[in-house]
Amino acid sequence: MYIIEYIEKKSPIHAWDPRIKFASLLVCIFAAAFSASIQNLCLILVLSISVMVFSKINPAYYLKKLKHPLYILFFILPLLTISSGGTVLISYGKAAVYKEGFYWSLIIFLRAVSVIGFFSSLFFTTKYNHIIRALESFLIPKTIIRIFLSTYRFIHMFFDYLTHTVNAARLRGGNIKNTLWNFNAAIGILTTLFIRGIEQSETCSASMRLRGFDSARGANFSETGNGSCNTASKDTTPVLTEFKISVSDYVKMLITLILLILIFITEKL
Amino acid sequence: MHISDGILSAKICAAGYAGAALVTGYALKKIKNGDIPRVSVISAVFFISSLLHFRVGPSSVHLLLLGIVGILLGPLSPLVFFTGLFFQFMMFSHGGITTLGINTVIFSIPSLLIYSGNKTIFKKTTHTVIRSVTSGVLTATGIFFAAFCILLIIYFSAKQFIGIAFLFSASHAVLAVFEGAITGLVINRILKVKPELLAFLC
Numbered sequence: 001m002y003i004i005e006y007i008e009k010k011s012p013i014h015a016w017d018p019r020i021k022f023a024s025l026l027v028c029i030f031a032a033a034f035s036a037s038i039q040n041l042c043l044i045l046v047l048s049i050s051v052m053v054f055s056k057i058n059p060a061y062y063l064k065k066l067k068h069p070l071y072i073l074f075f076i077l078p079l080l081t082i083s084s085g086g087t088v089l090i091s092y093g094k095a096a097v098y099k100e101g102f103y104w105s106l107i108i109f110l111r112a113v114s115v116i117g118f119f120s121s122l123f124f125t126t127k128y129n130h131i132i133r134a135l136e137s138f139l140i141p142k143t144i145i146r147i148f149l150s151t152y153r154f155i156h157m158f159f160d161y162l163t164h165t166v167n168a169a170r171l172r173g174g175n176i177k178n179t180l181w182n183f184n185a186a187i188g189i190l191t192t193l194f195i196r197g198i199e200q201s202e203t204c205s206a207s208m209r210l211r212g213f214d215s216a217r218g219a220n221f222s223e224t225g226n227g228s229c230n231t232a233s234k235d236t237t238p239v240l241t242e243f244k245i246s247v248s249d250y251v252k253m254l255i256t257l258i259l260l261i262l263i264f265i266t267e268k269l
Numbered sequence: 270m271h272i273s274d275g276i277l278s279a280k281i282c283a284a285g286y287a288g289a290a291l292v293t294g295y296a297l298k299k300i301k302n303g304d305i306p307r308v309s310v311i312s313a314v315f316f317i318s319s320l321l322h323f324r325v326g327p328s329s330v331h332l333l334l335l336g337i338v339g340i341l342l343g344p345l346s347p348l349v350f351f352t353g354l355f356f357q358f359m360m361f362s363h364g365g366i367t368t369l370g371i372n373t374v375i376f377s378i379p380s381l382l383i384y385s386g387n388k389t390i391f392k393k394t395t396h397t398v399i400r401s402v403t404s405g406v407l408t409a410t411g412i413f414f415a416a417f418c419i420l421l422i423i424y425f426s427a428k429q430f431i432g433i434a435f436l437f438s439a440s441h442a443v444l445a446v447f448e449g450a451i452t453g454l455v456i457n458r459i460l461k462v463k464p465e466l467l468a469f470l471c
Contacts, residue, residue, distance in 0.1 A: 026366075033367040034279045069273065069362050076433055083432030104429050111275030116362050123359060131359075143297055143305065144348065150309030151316070151352050158317045186332070186451055190318060191458040194341065197314045198466055201306035208306065 006127045013055040013125045017249040018134040021126065024253045025051070025118045031260050032114035038103075041110035043263040047256075048117035057124050065120045069112050077105040128152055134243070154200075158193065165189055271354065271372050272419065274365035281426040285371025292347040292377045299344040308345050311338060312352040319357065333444070335415065336408025336452040339380030340387050341466065347377035375418055379411035391467070397460045405453025412445035 008014075013021070028051075032044045052062055084101030091097075122131070132148045169185060277285075300308065315334050339346045351373045357363040364372055383404075390403040416438040423434040459466055 029274070029366055033274045033282075033365070065362050072273070079433050079436065080430065084429040100429060108275050112273060115274040115366070119358070119362070119366060128359075141297055143300060144293070144351070146305050147309050147312065147348060147352050148355070150306060151312040151356065154310050154313035155316055155356065158313050162317055162321075183451070186321070187454045187458065189321070190332075190334075190337070190451070190455050191462070193314045193318065194311070194337065194455070195459065195463050195466065197310040198307060198341070201310040204306040204310075205303045209303065213302070 007057050007061065007124045009056045009125075011054060011056040011125065012248075012252065013051060013121060015248070016125070016252055017243055017245045018126050018130040019137045019243060020245060020249040020253050021122060022131065022134045022138075024256045025122045028118045028256065028260060029115050031264075032111055032118065035111070036107060037267050038106060038110065040263055040267050041107065041114065043266070044260075045110055045114045045117070047259055047263070048114045048121075051121045051256075052117055055121050055125050057121075061124060062117065062120050065123075066113065066116055069116055073109060073112060077109060080105050080108070130243075150204075154197070158197065161196070162189070162193070165192070271357070271364035272368045272375075272422070274367050276430060277368055277371065277422065277426045281422060282367045282371060285368065285374055287370070288374040289347075289351060289370035289377075292374060292381075293351050296345050296347040300348065304345060308342065308348050308352075311342055312349045312356070315349055315353040316356050319353070320361075332448055332451065333376070333412060333415075334448075335376060335380045335411050336383050336404060336448065337455055339383040339411075340404060340452075340456060343384045343388075344381065346380040346384065347373060350376040350380070371422065375415050375422075378418070379415045382414070383407045383411045397457060400460060401453045401457035404456040405449040405451075408452040409445040409449030412441060412448060416441035416445070 028044070028047065032041065032048070035041050035044060052059070081097050081101035082095055084098050084104060086098045086100035088096045089099050089102060126134075129149060129152070132145060132152070135148070136142065136145055166185075166189070315338055318334055319331055321331060338349050342349060351369070354364050354369055354372050354376070358366055358369065386407045387400075387404055391400055394400065420431075420434050420438050423430050456467075
């Protein structure tokens with residue numbers, strides 16, 4: 001298993017300012033998640049596919065992202081068609097497929113695919129640290145931003161550690177098809193992960209304090225507009241690069257929002 | 270345990286985000302600068318552990334870790350769940366972004382209750398087995414409670430999914446027993462190997 005990350009390309013979506021991109025695509029995601037009209041959702045899906053096309057990323061990556069949600073929907077949606085109740089479409093004995101269940105299954109499917117399409121476009125065209133730093137513009141507390149950035153780093157570290165641990169267990173005769181072995185393995189792996197993780201965090205915390213990252217003592221850094229660092233008494237996250245918004249970013253945002261508005265207007269007409 | 274995008278109504282999602290703001294706000298009040306690496310590490314472990322699927326008979330299970338995170342971090346656990354769930358959606362499209370708030374609340378409230386229960390028991394007894402068994406039982410109860418909350422949320426938001434919600438809750442009843450056992454045994458090992466990790470509970 002590997003984690004698919006940012007894919008470097010030259011496209012209008014890659015060039016979009018991360019903050020404007022995040023805001024615009026978030027509006028599209030909310031529009032897709034709460035729309036109850038099949039016509040609207042089909043048009044939003046077309047918009048989602050257009051964003052994917054403009055990102056110039058291989059569709060195989062998007063299909064990989066859809067694999068897990070589609071797997072879950074594959075089980076849930078047929079159950080929904082037979083359990084929702086309402087107008088019967090087809091019946092066989094006591095079992096029946098209901099019109100409302102079929103309608104909602106289609107709605108859920110379109111919503112899920114559209115939302116994942118938009119979010120994947122954001123995700124594949126923007127680096128993680130840029131996405132997380134863009135969140136600062138949305139009034140997310142700085143402590144949470146710091147936690148996100150640190151967590152991102154630790155995820156890769158523990159993922160490698162876990163892979164080595166599981167491989168080592170298998171090389172020493174661990175039988176992954178044995179339930180009891182799995183139970184014992186789960187306890188061992190989890191205990192080690194948590195203990196090792198907390199010990200690592202204590203080392204990290206001590207090293208941060210030694211390097212002056214302690215807002216209680218009022219020593220911290222802030223960045224001026226031209227990119228240089230100054231010491232300041234205010235508690236800010238050190239930043240090495242600044243986002244720069246251009247006219248094209250606003251144009252892309254306006255196009256996206258106008259298209260969304262038109263989709264909802266066409267439903268009214 | 271995660272509710273995906275597109276299932277809940279806008280009002281419930283908004284209420285979820287309001288609830289998430291309350292629980293994470295409470296956690297942010299309690300957090301100190303030195304706690305940030307610990308919360309980050311536990312969030313990463315929460316994320317990685319939820320990717321572990323264990324074969325149980327013909328099927329497989331993935332752990333929720335409500336209990337262990339609640340016991341290890343106490344009032345800071347909402348930050349772990351918010352971060353972990355955000356990364357799960359970002360990296361694996363597991364869960365949802367519109368339902369991030371409600372999912373955070375579903376994980377955080379049982380976790381905080383598990384922490385309170387464990388704190389009470391840890392102060393009353395020093396016996397390792399009793400502490401471990403209590404952790405396991407409280408975790409199983411917490412997961413039952415979380416599954417019941419999901420049932421209620423889906424009932425009030427999307428009645429057409431109530432049949433599936435019952436099935437979902439029933440499957441989590443099995444998971445609750447499994448995870449309660451694992452939590453109890455993990456806490457037992459931590460108490461034997463590194464008891465100072467849980468010293469703040471006493």
